[in-house]
Ligand SMILES: Nc1ncnc2c1ncn2[C@@H]1O[C@H](COP(=O)(O)OP(=O)(O)OP(=O)(O)O)[C@@H](O)[C@H]1O
């Protein structure tokens with residue numbers, strides 16, 4: 001069953017057609033990679049999925065429900081988690097507090113004027129941090145963390161509302177290759193164990209081919225290929241787009 | 255109005271627009287390039303007027319003396335501006351935005367006292383312009399020749415500025431720096447001298463704006479703040495950094511004001527509607543409307559990513575046992591004060607406590623809320639008037655203590671709804687606008703608020719009539735207020751508020767409605783400031799419109815910034831220091847404002863994180879050192 005259905009999604013910035021007529025679906029428990037060169041329109045796609053920007057045309061359906069016109073906070077309440085390409089965390093808070101915020105919000109307890117925020121949902125927050133390997137750093141301020149660690153926190157935060165759809169925009173950027181694979185394996189396990197649909201973008205083709213169940217390829221806003229990793233790798237159009245970057249060939253030999 | 259009257263009012267509007275444009279253009283240029291909101295811009299204008307007055311006295315009132323003086327005054331102000339840039343601003347470009355504001359506030363204080371010292375407290379009216387002292391007949395009416403000159407001056411300056419900005423290399427650099435500072439730096443622009451040049455040019459415009467007013471408007475010590483609020487409005491309505499926008503906005507506002515004066519009183523369904531009284535607020539109404547419809551001003555563009563306000567704040571730790579003990583000890587000491595002291599000491603301490611609450615309430619929205627309010631006195635004043643008015647209408651004082659904060663809360667509810675739709679400097683200006691509107695309603699509504707005289711005879715209930723009893727009431731009220739505000743910051747509400755400030759994007763993505771959160775914070779802060787206002791009213795026995803005027807808002811900012819916004823207790827220390835300084839120094843020294851300004855400047859240059867922030871860092875570094883030292 002498809003958790004996310006995207007139909008004919010388009011968005012133009014001035015004269016630039018950032019995304020044009022994109023259609024795809026993601027099923028529960030599936031890892032779908034959205035790849036494409038820089039500026040292909042991947043982030044723009046993500047932003048339309050979670051309501052951050054309005055699409056010019058097309059529709060997005062989550063579990064049969066149209067998301068058109070909803071704000072990011074409403075989309076999140078429906079059960080969609082998201083990480084950002086450029087990490088967005090609360091710099092004046094500790095790692096644990098960042099996760100606690102998402103948990104408090106999920107449990108509808110953020111309006112409280114009286115309880116003590118840092119004492120709420122501690123165990124739950126630590127369990128999430130444990131999962132992404134950040135438990136040891138729970139008391140550190142987010143302002144001083146390495147970029148790769150921030151990416152992990154983003155994942156923990158995105159998982160806080162027990163999402164049924166997870167959107168990850170370049171979740172491994174800024175990490176060492178070994179860490180990248182570990183993080184993606186974690187995401188893959190999550191998807192399968194909890195039956196979460198995962199849509200992610202990624203520039204590291206090794207990671208993509210190792211973990212994605214299916215791949216869709218975006219170039220200049222248009223979907224040019226879709227299929228299983230081996231099909232996409234052999235796709236002539238994809239080879240053309242990636243020609244010269246070497247990324248595809250490296251992956252072929254890997 | 256007849257067609258002739260309309261024409262005359264239109265010309266009047268054009269004449270006033272010119273001076274307004276000159277100041278606003280300078281402010282806009284400086285902001286565009288240096289990203290500093292120069293609160294002292296009105297002071298530069300005031301200096302221009304005073305210096306022109308003195309120079310004319312010195313050179314004589316002949317054509318050469320007059321016009322030479324007007325020009326020279328502008329140049330002197332420009333030189334002063336350049337010195338300020340070189341010796342002060344250069345050191346704080348990298349400092350948090352609020353600290354830069356504080357530094358320019360300090361200049362306002364110093365310049366004001368300097369003017370008082372040199373020119374005295376009397377208004378000084380300059381002579382008419384030689385050769386332009388008469389009037390010409392337009393549509394059957396007399397119109398001053400000098401105003402015709404002003405009408406030409408505005409567009410002339412606009413044209414010259416436009417030529418400089420588009421036709422010279424320097425102008426190209428200025429535009430590049432306005433568009434993108436990093437890029438200009440990468441192009442190898444010598445930023446140091448570019449900034450100095452721009453600041454001098456901006457100061458020149460302010461100085462000239464002031465000096466050309468000399469035949470129309472007497473030089474006085476209140477020009478600085480009134481001009482700066484006008485100029486802010488113009489710049490914000492026109493769009494920050496846009497010279498053309500400033501011109502358009504100056505024209506729009508000056509015309510609307512002129513027509514309000516021209517229309518005068520109108521009887522409408524039996525009610526007299528005074529348009530001339532509207533002039534005090536009409537510009538702020540225009541600004542509020544423009545900002546809500548076009549948040550970046552008429553010709554402005556959306557600000558690029560807001561600058562980070564310096565180093566990221568450290569996570570909020572729960573107070574340590576020692577900190578709690580210290581606070582309890584402080585409260586106990588305060589409770590014991592009436593045993594040992596009476597009279598004046600109690601009055602001063604009540605003042606300090608009231609302002610501590612006021613300052614913490616401002617900190618609440620500025621620090622964790624990230625909303626810089628330039629008009630927080632509005633809520634203090636609404637609290638005072640709410641309490642005073644209900645007591646005057648016969649209610650008990652205890653009711654007044656509830657009604658005051660309630661009125662302030664309602665004010666914050668209404669104003670806040672608009673304010674949270676904006677951010678950064680635009681939000682700050684809108685708060686200023688609303689405060690000004692509230693102030694002028696109070697100032698002009700003689701029948702109810704007593705107008706400029708305010709309300710007198712607002713005394714506490716008999717059981718609180720003694721100073722000691724009232725002292726305990728104020729202590730209880732302020733301590734509770736401050737405690738509640740602090741407590742909220744440790745609660746999920748406060749964390750969500752900070753989340754919205756730290757990263758609106760992430761906050762929204764985890765289900766936080768940032769705006770309504772900020773709105774709530776605005777109302778909470780309004781209630782607390784209102785409580786401070788009510789307590790202050792009964793302690794003084796009277797209320798004056800000054801309790802909600804711009805200088806009071808500025809006082810609040812100075813208190814918060816002095817203490818440092820990185821720390822919960824900072825605003826309390828800032829309020830205590832400020833109130834005590836104001837009281838102690840004001841009694842000893844005539845020029846206490848200048849002293850305060852100098853102290854602020856010294857603090858800003860020495861401790862860019864505020865006093866409490868500095869002490870916090872000091873303790874932290876000591877701890878790290880002693881922990882790291884071998885045993
Ligand atoms: N706010 C915007 N205004 C104007 N153009 C934009 C905006 N956001 C994106 N674009 C343009 O839309 C296109 C797609 O951008 P997008 O960020 O979606 O690409 P991407 O595939 O995520 O690239 P990357 O791999 O570098 O993250 C680009 O040409 C970009 O310049």
Ligand SMILES: [Mg+2]
Pocket residue numbers: 042043044085169
């Ligand atoms: Mg992207």
